[in-house]
Amino acid sequence: MNFEDTPQEAAFRAEVRAWIDANAPKHLEPALKKAGFGHVDLEGIDVMQAAKDWQAKKADAGWACLHWPKEYGGRGATPIERVIWQQEEGVYSTLGGTFIIGQGMCGPTMMAYATEEQKRRYLPPLARGEEVWCQLFSEPAGGSDLAGLRTRAERDGDDWVINGQKIWTSGAHYSDYGILVTRSDPNVPKHQGLTFFFLSMKTPGVTIKPIKQVNGQSGFNEVFFDNVRIPDSQRLGKVGEGWKVSLTTLMNERLAIGGTMPTGFPEMFELARxxxxxxxxxxxxxxxxxNLADWHVKTNGLKYTAARMISALSRGETPGPEASIGKLVAGALMQDIATYAIDLQDHAGALVDPKLAAANARFQAMLLRSPATRIEGGTDEILRNIIAERVLGLPADMRADKDLPFNKIPTGRG
Known part of the structure; x- marks a missing residue:
């Protein structure tokens, strides 16, 4: 690993730093620093509008979605330049949470499978933050088995008719578009009968119901599809090859989430002081x-694991499974730190009012949100399987349903 910038990278970093210093919404910095995990309160300011304003300003100057081609709203920058930008944007990157699914997962999938006309229509507004996207994958009966989904897609002329339900869809209630994986053929093994689409979230028949979470927020949603018609022109990939398209999304999801997850250690160290x-x-x-020493070691382990990925990007290589390792470790670490911080506050740990609780109640927010963090983007168990099979070379789990037609797989229904 090489932790030093090359001369070209140093020059780029200086350019980024100068632009951010001159253009960042510094009046929001104090509130962003105090923001609770998973929730940003800008004290009377519309968070969505502030996020869109910052994203548009970045786009106008060529700093939005840096690694995307220029014709799609990006800068055509190298992967390491993208990392440098993320490092320098600092606290202002909190505003970008609204767009992480669209720009980090949906955009790359569209880039890989959409038509050229569709790319030029949908990607630039996505890069500018004018349109927000969500990811319609998880289902109530599927658990961690994405290929076990039951939302049906039936061909009707030039359209597909969609019926079913998705759940835990982050940001669906404010999204303009979404990517959707469905089951188009139940007569073949589960990984072979899937077809992938994108659609407007305003399409007739789409119903969105926010889920009230234990932390009082409603970032996740249930999404119901009742005879929703999607034109075949909005299909991504071939019929029956939706799993292949889904893997593109999932690989980008690991990279988008895994390398940026907070652990809570800096906040814990400050609380201890x-x-x-x-x-x-x-x-x-x-x-x-x-405990601080133990968490410091783990946090630095995450830092240097991420540095391996950055070094690979700097050499023009494709990163390995480091993002999966990062998410697995960071999620559990964050939950451990939040639990200890609240215990340390004794009875005051029950306070959730930022004006009364220590550290602006960030640890309370962190603890209430942490179970979801360890589930979304791949559960701990799924990530362990990925690391075991693809890194350590261990045998894959036995799957009795692997070659069975989906409609022949036994279920718990009587």
């Missing part, structure tokens, strides 16, 4: 220091 226990500052307590 400020919090007073019965016998003095928390930072002086041996148990606290032991």
């Amino acid at each position: 400020e919090l007073e226990l019965e016998d003095g500052p928390a930072i002086r307590d041996k148990a606290v220091r032991n």
Whole structure:
């Protein structure tokens, strides 16, 4: 690994730093620094509009979706230049959370499978933040088995008629478009009978119902499809090859999520410095220091694992499974840190009001959101299987349903 910028990378970093210093919405910086995990409160300012304004400003100057081709709204930058931008954008990247699914997962899928006309229509507004996209994958009966989905797609002339339900769809309630994987043939093994589409979320027959979460937010949604008609021109990939298209989305999902997940360690270290226990500052307590040392080691392990990916990008190589490792470790670490931080606050750990709780109640927000973090983008179990099979070369799990037609797989229904 090489942690030093090349002369070209250093020059690019200086250019990025200068532009951000001159153009960033600095009046939002204090609120962004205090933002709870998974929730941004800009104190009376419309968060969505602030996010779109920042994204549009970046796009106007050529800083949006840097690695995308220029004709699709990007800059044609190298992967390492994209990493440099992410490092320098800092706290302002919080505003980009609205677009991470569209730009990090849907966009690359459209780029790989959409027609040229569709790319020029949909990708530039996505890069500018004018249109928001979501990912319609998970289903109530599927669990972690994406290929076990039951949403049906039936051909009717030049259209497809969609019926079924998706769940845990992040941002569906404010999205303009979505990518959708369906089952078009139940008579073949489950991975072979899928077909992939994109659609407007305003299409007749689409119903979106936000899910009330334990943290009081409703970022996830149920999405119902009742005889929704999608033209065949909005199919991505060949009929029956939806799993292949889905893998493109999932690989980009690992990269988009895994390399940027917070752990809560910097916030925990700051809390330990400020919090007073019965016998003095928390930072002086041996148990606290032991935990801090352990988390420091793990956090640096994540840092250097990510550095391997960055080094590979700098050499023009394709990163390996580092993103899966990063998400697996960071998700559990964040939950452990949040739990300990709340315990350390004793009864005050029950406070959820940012104005009353220590550290603006960020650890409370972090703990309530952490179970979802360990599920979305690939559960811990799925990631362990990926690492075991693709990194360590261990035998794959036995799958009794692998070669069975989907409609012959036994279910729990009586």
